[in-house]
Amino acid sequence: MGVGGKFWDLLKPYARQQGFHYLRDKRVAVDLSSWIVQHETAVKGFVLKPHLRLTFFRTINLFAKFGAYPVFVVDGTPSPLKSQARISRFFQSSGIDTSSLPAIKEGVSVERNKLFCEWVRECVELLELLGIPVVKAKGEAEALCAQLNSQGYVDACITPDSDAFLFGAKCVIKGIKPNSREPFECYHISDIEAGLGLKRKHLLAMSLLVGNDYDSGGVLGIGVDKALRIVRVFSEDEILESLHDIGKGMKPAFNDGIKSLNDGEESCSEMKRRFPHCSRCGHPGSKRTHFKSSCEHCSIDSGCIMKPLEFRCECSFCSKDRDLKEQKKTENWWIKVCDKITRGPEFPNRKIIELYLSDSFTEEGFSMSWGTPDTEMLVDFMVFKLHWDPSYVRKMLLPMLSTIYLRERAENNAGNPLLYEQYEFHSIKCINTRYGHQSFVVRWRKPISTSGFTQGEAEKSIVVWEDELVEDEESVDPLDGLNEPQVQDDNGDCFLLTDECIGLVQSAFPDETEHFLQEKKMRESKNKNVSKEASSSRTTTMGVQRSITDFYRSTKTAVDTGGTQIASISAEKKRQATSTSSSFSKSVRRRLLFG
Template sequence: MGIGGNFWDLLKPYARNEGFDFLRNKRVAVDLSFWIVQHTNAIKTHVRKPHLRLTFFRTINLFSKFGAFPVFVVDGTPSPLKSQARIARFFRSSGIELNSLPVPEQGVSAERNRSFSSCVKECVELVELLGMPVLKAKGEAEALCAQLNSEGHVDACITADSDAFLFGAKCIIKSFRPNSKEPFECYNISDIEAGLGLKRKQLIAISLLVGNDHDMNGVRGVGLETALHFYRKHKEQKRLENWHTKVCHKIAEEPNFPNDEIIDMYLCSDNGHFSANDGPHITWERPNIGMLIDFLNFHQRWEPSYIQRLMFPMMSTMFLRDKASTTVESLFFGQYEFDSLHRVKSIYGFQLYVVKWKRAAGNFTYAIRSNESGTQQDVVEHDKLVDLLDDCDVPMIHVDDGCSFLLTDENMDLVGAAFPEEVKRFRQEQEQKDLKRKRNSTSRSQEYENENSASPNSKSIQLNITKFYPSTKIKHESKQEESSKKPDTEEGEASANKRNVSSSNLPKSVRRRLLFD
């Protein structure tokens, strides 16, 4: 949707991947139709009214997890050109000849699909019950999103329509990667102008050449690459004069080109139902919990306790914001109060406080259960199949000394502004724990060093024993050799004596006495 010819691929090199806290405290215009169209791609299994479920989870996560202030924008009456282009797109995708394409009367717009309009109506009712502002455009929602961004009412737009830049948008968030350190894929018009060397009016001219949502045909024989080179400034422009002339001939052959009506529509700065002096009325209210429970119970068949648990992160974020700016009651939801900081949590390199909330005495309007009914469990299982803003952050139940607490992940700066003394105490405790841990590690290292310092003596003793053992072994072997050699010597001496005795000239009786005495 938007500019034809794979225009997003042309802009891809100039995208910025922004971090987890990019939208913190920023106003964001959301093209609600873009979310509703996405539900068929985001949810791969059968879910009851997925457009409501998708809008509910995304709104809560955008508000609480990412800290943004969403402003929802819905389409108004489509222009006759847009209606004609939509019909042509349908005929083309269905394989029907465009010659039979019906032509709407002058100034008459074709109504949108009734089923889609019903989905939009239900989503609008849901986000209004959540306390979010909703603005209706005169025509296209992306046009009003772009105008709000251009005039500074919002900081960015969430849409997939590339022609939002043609309407004047400055920053567009096209897609989300929540399981990443840089979840937001952003496009800034300043980066695009610097990279491509094209201004807004030149982008409009390119859309007229390659086709857009209001004129799918464009100029025959002119693609995105040709249109890009046609409007960019080249150092070797003279060498491209023949090529440039051929493109001009193609443009001249096209009837009713350029279409002034489309140009005026892109450059229009009156896309909402408000005056330039007064500006849009944008306020964020508290959710209507009672009516919200009835609404979701009717459309989604969710139990009240489950709905309130899902709403808990949004309510805690709202409570912390109010607590930081004004003096508010110590309870939110009418029954919970801040207990303490449980620990520090890191999500893709971004640190958060895990806050413990306790139930105030005497306020028990509903029970919190760790195991919900089968219907709610089915919904939680479906969350694992969705890959956008649709992760369900149900607060965890923590039991400590027989007491139950709810745990939520909260922004550190927000908690610090709301409860500075608690944060100071928590940090001191953490410093003491770190100091104790360092001391323990130091003592262990000293013991290890002592063991290492004692080991050389043991090694020398072992070496001495090793040295002693072969030396004694050698001595023992030498003694054995001497002892083994001594009998041989004595025997030799005895035999010698015998030889000496036998060889003497003594009388026979004397020799006998010498041998046996």
């Protein structure tokens, strides 16, 4: 939840729209519970164990596609304040009066339900098998995410809870969608300070007024807009103490740059008595005076111009009168606001303030190190939990393994020559564009293993790709699924095709990348020259005068010839595709390469 009201709407104008590359090589803290809650609600009943499926797909996407180093944070024992607010919110939604309910005793917390805890435990086990660090918070996960961010352990935190800013977060990503063209929203506290003039304690004061995770009600009758107007009156150093004084019944001065109300009343009375205004044109001076000597503001020789319906006199006397009325209106509003705050019980709650300003949200000696996936244990885990085929698990895991392999290669310029002890880097096939993001399609070589199959069956299981620039078809996947590695056969050699970061491949294999880019440049130059020659030929042909009959005859012939050629090519491609398509199931084809 975070801060109550429409707090995110207040911050949205100051969000940065970031794309795929923003998180590359950055460490990010992820609130695991928010992922589970969000997608368990969205796809519940459609798939088996959606929390595990989502965590598997999205973690690999975050690691491989976005190039980030994620560290997951799980909730610890909730604060008694959070437990009390949760119970209060439940009874309020049920229409039950909470005033007569006994308060939760100090130090007593209410744990989450057992089913949710089981989901978290399964996700943690999966993440550990993937080699991703998991840290347990003392209380709320978003609090530890913010602490890791503020202390420099991570570069950003991914959480939908807006109170991460209250815990000290400097960069908050509300959510990511791996399979979408839309950029994600990234909020920096520096942008919020520059745009709204609000710092951490100002945001904390707003949460006390409109409600938060530890006080669901806030102050009755105060929303986000009104709270923003209140906290802007005070500096960051004095805002919390000023709220404390208001809670005790004191009314600090609401200084808006206009002189005091008592002097203003005397001046207003004096101005009305000494400086009358014409009832016809509205300008200073009486109607009789304007009739005798004309009005200097109306600029006509005699009489006055009838004032419009929305006339507003801009003379100094009227301006002062308006300022004084606004001053009185503001002071009356301020008195009412202070009275509302005073009526709130124990406002502001010192325990909530201390909790948000604390900087101890985790156990001592936590570790943040990224390892290599335990592939075989992971396969057994996913087969047991989700009933996936072992070859499918290995196939879906390949993007993460290839990213680790390329990172190690880029750092050490050596290391293990084989990916997953089976595949070697062969070449760059083409550039793939998916969701507006370009990547290299890399070929990994592996000899075809025909154990248990005939050579003919192995050949049937190969899907042939054309060597060209590819733009994948895009579809919405609520579980953020992965792009399955493709398979290619070339003269008896079997190749796996994976999408890889262009910069990462360039760092790991600079010579091969340079060779591919040079060939690509030569092909583009050749195609450009061919296009120019064709254009020149058409221009020359068009310059020869021909009869209408000849023109239509030649055009029709060209069209027919082209159509025949196209049909011939299409038939040949269809015949090749049919001859190479497999009559076996997907699991059989996967075992040829991932068994």
